[in-house]
Amino acid sequence: MKNYILLFLIIVNVFSFDSYAQQSRINAADKKYATYAYIDAIKTYEKVANKGYKSEDMFKKLGNSYYFNSNFEGASKWYGELFAMNTSVEPEYYYRYAQSLKSTGEIDKANKLLGEFNAKNKTDNRGKLYEENVNYLDQIKANSGRYDIENAGINSKYSDYGTFVHDNKIYFTSARDTGNFSQRKHKWTGEYFTNLYIVDVDSSKVKKFKTDLNTKFHEASPAFTKDGKTVYFTRNNYVDGKKGKDEEKTTLIKIYKATLENGKWTNITAVSFASDNYSTAHPALSPDEKTLYFASDMPGTLGQSDLYQVSINSDGSYGTPVNMGKTINTEGKETFPFVTDENEIYFASDGRPGLGGLDVFAGKIEKDGSISDIQNLGADINSPKDDFAYSIDPVSRKGYFSSNKDGGQGSDDIYKFIENKALRCVQELSGTITDSETAVILPGAKVSLYDNQTVLNTTIADVNGLYKFPVDCGKTYNVRAEKEEYETKEVSITIGKLSGKTSLPIALTKNTCRVTIGDDLGTCFGIKMIYFDLDKSNIRTEAAIDLEKILVVLNENPGMKLDIRSHTDSRATFKYNEALSDRRAKSTIEWLVKNGVAAKRLTGKGYGETQLVNKCADDVPCTEAEHQENRRSEFIITAL
Incomplete structure (x- = not known):
């Protein structure tokens, strides 16, 4: 009996010691996770998990560590363990699990989770976009088959991404090992820090961009002005051995600007809207070089990162950054913008219906700056993994993009392409x-x-x-x-x-009409009557188009004055029709005044149903078209 008790105590003590050891490992991993050292955190978490330990918090962090490194197979495994615990998890994990499942080819299961995600979070734009585009795979299929794609021939076994072509040279970002024993690794990815590299177009002889733009930490995503004398690029804010935050925290990244003077890059400074409190990254210039587009998680951002634009003033200063809005940004990640002179913006997003991870999308930039007609570029460019950093020459239709899709040499690779068919007809x-x-x-x-x-x-x-x-x-x-x-x-x-x-x-037709006082300008110049909807006095779309013709005549004849006479059909009461026609005459005058005609040149009156142009008086059967003829305006010339 005593031996049994002793054995029991030993087992309990061993178990307690083992539990303590596991918790100690988890605490250590949590510290690494909190400082974004995801690769190290994964190693420790997995040792604990592989011994049978289960924890909702640990599975979330394991899944996230893989997800934030775009390892969707690993993320899918551990998010699967999380959901297998039948616990109530935040809606965000439904989305991340769905994205991860897409990357492993489990589309149906992913779409089911997206539906559940939308049901749990009705305000999230990502769920709405899925519900509005349930057949998104059909659009992706329709947009596929438009490219010839091949490896760019400049990749290494490390991460290579982001291209900018200038003066027949390709500038890009790489984490390739230069052989320097002091080369530092980034905790987040476990890869070497990136620098800028250069290679001639149609060459594979890559060289490090040996300028002061490169430091021993991260540089990426250069964007040059057309004259080659100014460059914007991304750099982290740990330079010359100094950190803006304590040693254990991952530093943020900023957009920097540099100018070329006497063959040397100088004046290397962060742009004024960058901050130590949030990141700004991946700059892209508008074709006229008056606007800078970029990605950021600054206050006001909808998701992990949004696309912003900021004006570049003639003196080199900047306006206030403007979030590009919900038409393009989601609660996910929007990044790597690229703008063409065809008023198109290309960008990467994981917040829109796609094949998994980041997909590349294209939108049209309207005159008011809004973005419309956003489409997935299709399965040539996009894959179940991360696809991003798309750029294209609108003339040759040649370009580059980056991806960590299967079949590459490293974690990210650069691909070149020719677009054979336009995305939009x-x-x-x-x-x-x-x-x-x-x-x-x-x-x-x-x-x-x-x-x-x-x-x-x-x-x-x-x-x-x-x-x-x-x-x-x-x-x-x-x-x-x-x-x-x-x-x-x-x-x-x-x-x-x-x-x-x-x-x-x-x-x-040559204008042979000789107008005089008393003539109807509409008849003389072949202008249609200004029609109104039944019981309405607002200007219809087609009416506005015709009124613009009246506007042209008035602008060409500054001495001309008009009396605008509005008429109704015989339906409704005499008093009502008189008031309605008067409102229509005033509405017509207001439109012309709003568009620059002096009010003193215009008079107007409503005549109700007193001047019908056909038989359609009270109680006379008529078609809608016949009644429409009586709902009109006339433009009688009163002075020339």
């Missing part, structure tokens, strides 16, 4: 402006392209009377041609759904 809309009677070409005509009432583009017909516009396939546009001594003409056209060219010649 675009056509060329063109035509010749001629005289309708003589067929003589009319150079110098002003031609405008409209989408509804919005002017998209304006050009002047060349010496051959020719105009050209790039247009999207499948869309309907209005084209307006204007020339002195000719009547303005507007034509609607729907573009075909395949790439190619669409011809739209426009013949203008």
Whole structure:
């Protein structure tokens, strides 16, 4: 009996000692995890986990350590262990687990988790994007097969990524070992710190960029101005043996700027909007070099990192950084922007429906700066792993991107490509402006392209009377041609759904109309009546287009005055129609005044149903089209 008790005590003590040892290891791993030393943390956590120890917190940290290093197979394993515990976990882990499963090919299970993620967090834009694009794989498939891709031939067994082509040379980032025994490793990834490297286009002879831009710690993502005299790049804020934070913490990264003077890079300073409290990284210049795009987690960021833009003033100072908004940013990670002179922005994101990890997307930059029509580039560029740092020459359609997809030489590799087919279907809309009677070409005509009432583009017909516009396939546009001594003409056209060219010649009629006081300007210049919806007094889209024609005539004839007369159909009461028509006349006048016409040149009145143009009086059966004829405005000239 005593022996039994003694044996029991020994077992308990051994067990207690083992538990203490395991907890000690976990505490040590937690410290490494807290300082972003993920590779070291993984080694310790896995030793404990492989002995059968289970913990929700440990599985989260193990999964995260792999996830933040883009090792989605490892992340999937440990997130799987977390979910197997049947515990209630935060919605974010549903998303990370789903992303990890995509990378291991378990698409159906991943999509199920994304659905659950959206149900648990209705406000998260990533879940909304999935619900709105449940068939996202169909779009990815449709956008695939457009590239010829090959290894760039400049990769090492270490991380190589991010390219910038300037003066027939490729500048890129690499963690390759230079053989220096003092080369330092980064705790987060376990790889050597990165520096900038250079290689001639169509060459494989890589050289380290031997300038003061490189230090013994991280440099990455250079972006040069067109003259090659200024460069923006990313650097961490641990330089010359100094740290902005205590020794155990991972430092943040900043965008730096340098200028080339007498063949040497000088004035190497952080941009004014960088900070020791958040990161700024991966700079990209707009084609006119007046705007800098970048990624950051500064206050106001929606997710892990967002895309921002900041104006570059003529004196070299900067405006206030502006978050590019929810149309492009998500609660995930948006990074590595690249902007072309075709008003397109390419970027990497793990917050949008994709194949797993970071995928490359393209969006259109609208005139107001908003981003529209964001599309996944397809399975040529994107993979179940991280794909990022996409850049393209809009003329040659050649470019580069980076990826840690299977089949590469190192953790990240650089690939080069040729795009054989555009992502978006675009056509060329063109035509010749001629005289309708003589067929003589009319150079110098002003031609405008409209989408509804919005002017998209304006050009002047060349010496051959020719105009050209790039247009999207499948869309309907209005084209307006204007020339002195000719009547303005507007034509609607729907573009075909395949790439190619669409011809739209426009013949203008010489203006032979002699107006005088009392004439209706609309009739004289072939301007349609300004129609209104039933019971409405607001300006319709097509009405605004016609009012712009009236505006042109008034601007060309500054002495002209108009009396605007509004009419209704016979439906509703006499009193109601009189008030409605008066509101319509005032609405028309307000639109013209808002667009620059002096109010003293305009008068107006509503005539209700007193001047019908057809039989449609009270109690007379009429079609809607017949009633529409009576809902109109007239523009009577009262002075010239």
